[in-house]
Amino acid sequence: MLVLGIETSCDETGLALYDTGAGLVAESLYSQVELHARYGGVVPELASRDHIQKIAPLMAELLERAGRTVDDLDGVAFTSGPGLIGALMVGATFGRSLAYGLDIPAIGVHHMEAHLLAPLIDAGTSETALPFVALLVSGGHTQLFRVDAIGDYTLLGESLDDAAGEAFDKVAKMLQLGYPGGPAVAAKAENGDPERFQFPRPMTDRPGLDMSFSGLKTFTANTVRDHSPLDDQDVADIARAFEDAVVDTLAIKCRRALQETGLERFVAAGGVAANRRLRKRLADDLPHIVYAPPALCTDNGAMIAHAGALRLEAGQRDALEIATRARWPMAELLPL
Numbered sequence: 001m002l003v004l005g006i007e008t009s010c011d012e013t014g015l016a017l018y019d020t021g022a023g024l025v026a027e028s029l030y031s032q033v034e035l036h037a038r039y040g041g042v043v044p045e046l047a048s049r050d051h052i053q054k055i056a057p058l059m060a061e062l063l064e065r066a067g068r069t070v071d072d073l074d075g076v077a078f079t080s081g082p083g084l085i086g087a088l089m090v091g092a093t094f095g096r097s098l099a100y101g102l103d104i105p106a107i108g109v110h111h112m113e114a115h116l117l118a119p120l121i122d123a124g125t126s127e128t129a130l131p132f133v134a135l136l137v138s139g140g141h142t143q144l145f146r147v148d149a150i151g152d153y154t155l156l157g158e159s160l161d162d163a164a165g166e167a168f169d170k171v172a173k174m175l176q177l178g179y180p181g182g183p184a185v186a187a188k189a190e191n192g193d194p195e196r197f198q199f200p201r202p203m204t205d206r207p208g209l210d211m212s213f214s215g216l217k218t219f220t221a222n223t224v225r226d227h228s229p230l231d232d233q234d235v236a237d238i239a240r241a242f243e244d245a246v247v248d249t250l251a252i253k254c255r256r257a258l259q260e261t262g263l264e265r266f267v268a269a270g271g272v273a274a275n276r277r278l279r280k281r282l283a284d285d286l287p288h289i290v291y292a293p294p295a296l297c298t299d300n301g302a303m304i305a306h307a308g309a310l311r312l313e314a315g316q317r318d319a320l321e322i323a324t325r326a327r328w329p330m331a332e333l334l335p336l
């Protein structure tokens, strides 16, 4: 079954073709980073308009590169939430209408489920055997789930305030490293002295799997203020202290999640899971971890095509109305 996947929940227009037999066939990704950079963050209305302009040419280019036409498609999957509602509407309207026109099934995909399943796109089945614990760590979410089956997700803990990626983005702003912040902070931290500052590891001294990153952000802001004007080394040292604190906090909670569930296998997904230091730390600390390659950790069309294909193949379909949701708890998803 050949499925076209469409991702437009935020600032990337991502399209991909996934074949349930052959795997990922082709993908294309257009990032709006430059468009939003001068505003220091995503401007929702500009994001929607840019998705409208890019989506059809990207699809044409993708199909041509793969040597296919729309008539080869057996289904269409599009992100229907959570995300920016205007941006979601573009991909959902395009995808739902295309499927209607071709008389093939369509399915709205949960963006975070697609992140969660991305490490399975080309991993071996033994590595990804269920059940496992998953860390979803992106710009909008930081959550730990117990995964008993595809579609059967039990929330174990989550950030009670900022997501880890959001904290990276805000710290990048404080350090004038621009947008998007995660990769910029991580790059700067490479030259930082890990001994110079000790930042807190929020909520690690009490039991449970919930997290908080807004206090760490405030601590960082205070450190910036106390040392301003910052020279290049100050920026690197603060970036390093912040990154170490986030990585350490996440690693402590991930270990604890395995202890509390008695499970061994672990999957990490979402944009922040592209972070090198976090990947190394979890690989060192956890007995068995599976990641997506960094390019499939951040937003992309391949993960939507893949997650949608699994559901379409199981016979799930969306009705004709175009449904999008800004918020959408994963526990509401149907099991396969």
Ligand code: KG4
Pocket (backbone or CB within 6 Å): 010, 115, 137, 138, 139, 140, 141, 164, 165, 166, 168, 169, 180, 181, 182, 183, 186, 270, 271, 272, 273, 274, 275, 276, 297, 298, 299
């Ligand atoms: O999954 P994603 O692409 O979009 C959402 O669903 O939110 O995640 C984006 C987030 C941003 O906050 C970005 O700064 C962060 O992931 N991020 C990183 C890295 N790459 C992306 N954070 C830390 N280190 C990275 N290498």
Ligand code: ZN
Pocket (backbone or CB within 6 Å): 111, 115, 138, 139, 270, 271, 298, 299
């Ligand atoms: Zn995402």
